[in-house]
Amino acid sequence: MPTPDFAFLPDFPPPLGALTLFGLLLLAGLVGGHLVRQVRLPAITGYVAVGMLVGHTGLGLLTAELLQQARVFVDISLGLLLYDLGRRLDLQWLRQDRWLLASGVSESLLSFVLIYVALALYGLSPLYAAIGAAIGISTSPAVVMLIAQENRAEGQVTERALSLVAMNSVAAFVIVTVLLSVLHLEYRASWVSIVLHPLYLLAGSMLLGVVAWALALALGRWLGKREERQFVMLVALVVLTVGSANMLRLSVVLALLVFGILVKNFDRRHRVLPLELGVRAQLFLVVLFVVAGASLDARYLAVAGGAGLVYVAVRFVGKMLGVMLWAPLSGLRPKSAALLGLALTPMAGFAVVMVQDVWGLYPEPDVQALAVVTSAVVLLEILGPVAVQFALRRAGEAGVPR
Amino acid sequence: MEPLRFTPSSPYTMGVELELQVVNTRDYNLARGAADLLERLGRVELPGEVKPEITESMIELNSSVHARHGALLAELRLMRDAVALHAGKLNLAICGGGTHPFQQWAERRIYSESRFEYLSDLYGYLAKQFTVFGQHIHVGCGSGDDAIYLVHALARYVPHFIALSASSPFSQGVDTAFDSSRLNAIAAFPLSGSMPFVQSWDELNAYVAKMYRFRIIGSMKDFYWDIRPKPEYGTIEIRVCDTPLTVERAAALAAYAQALAHRLLAERPHRPTRDAYLVYNYNRFQASRFGLRGNFIDPHTERHVMLADDIARTLEELAPYAEALESREPIEGLRASVASGENDAAWLRDAYQRTHSFTDVVRLQAARWAGREQ
Numbered sequence: 001m002p003t004p005d006f007a008f009l010p011d012f013p014p015p016l017g018a019l020t021l022f023g024l025l026l027l028a029g030l031v032g033g034h035l036v037r038q039v040r041l042p043a044i045t046g047y048v049a050v051g052m053l054v055g056h057t058g059l060g061l062l063t064a065e066l067l068q069q070a071r072v073f074v075d076i077s078l079g080l081l082l083y084d085l086g087r088r089l090d091l092q093w094l095r096q097d098r099w100l101l102a103s104g105v106s107e108s109l110l111s112f113v114l115i116y117v118a119l120a121l122y123g124l125s126p127l128y129a130a131i132g133a134a135i136g137i138s139t140s141p142a143v144v145m146l147i148a149q150e151n152r153a154e155g156q157v158t159e160r161a162l163s164l165v166a167m168n169s170v171a172a173f174v175i176v177t178v179l180l181s182v183l184h185l186e187y188r189a190s191w192v193s194i195v196l197h198p199l200y201l202l203a204g205s206m207l208l209g210v211v212a213w214a215l216a217l218a219l220g221r222w223l224g225k226r227e228e229r230q231f232v233m234l235v236a237l238v239v240l241t242v243g244s245a246n247m248l249r250l251s252v253v254l255a256l257l258v259f260g261i262l263v264k265n266f267d268r269r270h271r272v273l274p275l276e277l278g279v280r281a282q283l284f285l286v287v288l289f290v291v292a293g294a295s296l297d298a299r300y301l302a303v304a305g306g307a308g309l310v311y312v313a314v315r316f317v318g319k320m321l322g323v324m325l326w327a328p329l330s331g332l333r334p335k336s337a338a339l340l341g342l343a344l345t346p347m348a349g350f351a352v353v354m355v356q357d358v359w360g361l362y363p364e365p366d367v368q369a370l371a372v373v374t375s376a377v378v379l380l381e382i383l384g385p386v387a388v389q390f391a392l393r394r395a396g397e398a399g400v401p402r
Numbered sequence: 403m404e405p406l407r408f409t410p411s412s413p414y415t416m417g418v419e420l421e422l423q424v425v426n427t428r429d430y431n432l433a434r435g436a437a438d439l440l441e442r443l444g445r446v447e448l449p450g451e452v453k454p455e456i457t458e459s460m461i462e463l464n465s466s467v468h469a470r471h472g473a474l475l476a477e478l479r480l481m482r483d484a485v486a487l488h489a490g491k492l493n494l495a496i497c498g499g500g501t502h503p504f505q506q507w508a509e510r511r512i513y514s515e516s517r518f519e520y521l522s523d524l525y526g527y528l529a530k531q532f533t534v535f536g537q538h539i540h541v542g543c544g545s546g547d548d549a550i551y552l553v554h555a556l557a558r559y560v561p562h563f564i565a566l567s568a569s570s571p572f573s574q575g576v577d578t579a580f581d582s583s584r585l586n587a588i589a590a591f592p593l594s595g596s597m598p599f600v601q602s603w604d605e606l607n608a609y610v611a612k613m614y615r616f617r618i619i620g621s622m623k624d625f626y627w628d629i630r631p632k633p634e635y636g637t638i639e640i641r642v643c644d645t646p647l648t649v650e651r652a653a654a655l656a657a658y659a660q661a662l663a664h665r666l667l668a669e670r671p672h673r674p675t676r677d678a679y680l681v682y683n684y685n686r687f688q689a690s691r692f693g694l695r696g697n698f699i700d701p702h703t704e705r706h707v708m709l710a711d712d713i714a715r716t717l718e719e720l721a722p723y724a725e726a727l728e729s730r731e732p733i734e735g736l737r738a739s740v741a742s743g744e745n746d747a748a749w750l751r752d753a754y755q756r757t758h759s760f761t762d763v764v765r766l767q768a769a770r771w772a773g774r775e776q
Contacts, residue, residue, distance in 0.1 A: 087428070088428075090427065090428075090493060092427070093427070093490075093493040096490040096491050096493070097490075097491040097492075097493075152509075154426075154433065154434045155434050155435065155438065156435070156438045156492060159426075159492075159493055224758060225757070225758045225759040225762070270757075270759075270761075270762055270765070273759065273761065274428050274429040274761060330491075331441075331442050331445075331491065333441070396437075396514075397434070399434075399509070399511060
């Protein structure tokens, strides 16, 4: 008990606080990234590895409580990235090259079907198998975008990969949301919530994106084409949208994607400057991946590592086939198509969030399904960045690294 | 070194080479896409030829040889449309213009081919700064001596071609104050400038052989002269033009060169003199800095006139030749443009005035090139 004389001293141990946490995570990421770069691995792998080391799986320094504190930084960085990703979905391009749209649909569909079959054979109930498969549709936007930036990659494989990621992220989110309503049915929720919850999520999130878009257009017009001001405007709108989505229990992913897609495709007078927010907010991305690593529970590997591996394999086959199928018509060389398929490997960190959201809804979740999907995510957090970097470099699209 | 032989070609035929910008459709910066685009175009039946250039953000359109402006323009439009179509499928856009307004030269990548890699090694940062886009005009000549005469006679008109084609007011994100800033990038190369004052094909051969013996050059290709003979094609090649913003302008410039060459070789109005080269750099600077409003010193009369006036007068003199070559229409078009004082540099500055954004400027440039202007 401190005497009144020493009341100015902090409690012991002093509470960490969000800022200290942010700084520590950043330093940890820096160290990890620097170390793995020595062996020519992507920095992301280092961020994730450090995260795993200090998180659940490793030393357990990052407790669930601290992770919750870090959530705000993760949300900001995800928001910025998802806006960038939405801007990569160019409807005009999809009109000019319909086969790109076709490969987006087929790779999503094939990976869903193959994972579903595998999970069903593994013994999961059809509903959980479907949810597990739907989560696997999405490729991690964060990993693909950051690897592309880190390598200054540019070219058809990079551009197409980012478009496909945008498409499969939307697809995964919509399908998971629809399946959620079926899950409600399973748990005998009221009809009202079965119908209204997905409707609220989809329509509400989209509406939020529309509002952000309308504000961006109006503000962009008022501010004029000044980069610094528009950058502040966009970051403000992105953070505001993320915050509102959380407040209203809507989807951050869908709202931000819709925001980006609308700005890219429905800004006829070009009021909003084409700024990439992610590049300018690298710091947040480092923290994003450290936290992603820390949140993963690699112990699931022991429970369902084999099944996770099968999940990864069939998902890979689905994406690869889906892309290769249309490559000749899209005028893509077989080698480029294969590398494009490879670049779709990473699984989204927010897949984990989706998994936890789904499984957290009801008291007796199917732990087995959770274990398989989490194992796959753990494997791909490690393999994914390496695969993307390999693909972009082999495609000859990587520039001189920054 | 074997003496260069000038393969005669039929006089006053013409062809153009256009270096074009390959840009992305997100922020309209230069994109790395030449290889993919060329691969696609390789599978399409096209007149002329589409070739890679030193950086991955540039392609070159080569027309075939034409005797008439109409056929040249038709072919260029066909090529333009095919290239635009396939670029669209790759989510790329194509545009004219002598420079990209805001690209950073350090970010350019050299197209992987041995000659380009050699140049990049040799010239270091100059090779990347050389990310500029020009139009080359070839005019056929009946003999090497004709070609030498024509190169000297055309020297007086170099400022005309600079001012009429100028389309590079912006570079590295700033207004350079020049109408053609592209020419400044070329001046840095040691073998740029103008052809030495030789009087015949044999004299040129002797000069080239000497430079080869000094091991300064490996071949004629190493000279980056403003106008040079191209013995294997049997042409002279005018290399001072920026790539215009439209194929129409590009074809009109070729028609101008054609009619001018016809007049010069038919009338031989002046004997080449060294004095003509005394005013050369002054006139060239005035044209690239001020465009049509530049000052022009006539090397023969020693009078100062505004460049636009000299061009207008020349266009008038060419009327009978334009008639014979069926190019009255493009020559008339050039005269109208000179009368209004407008060139592509002015158009670009106006686009920036309206939009306050270089991204928007390039977007408009691409639309203008594709022939669908808003």
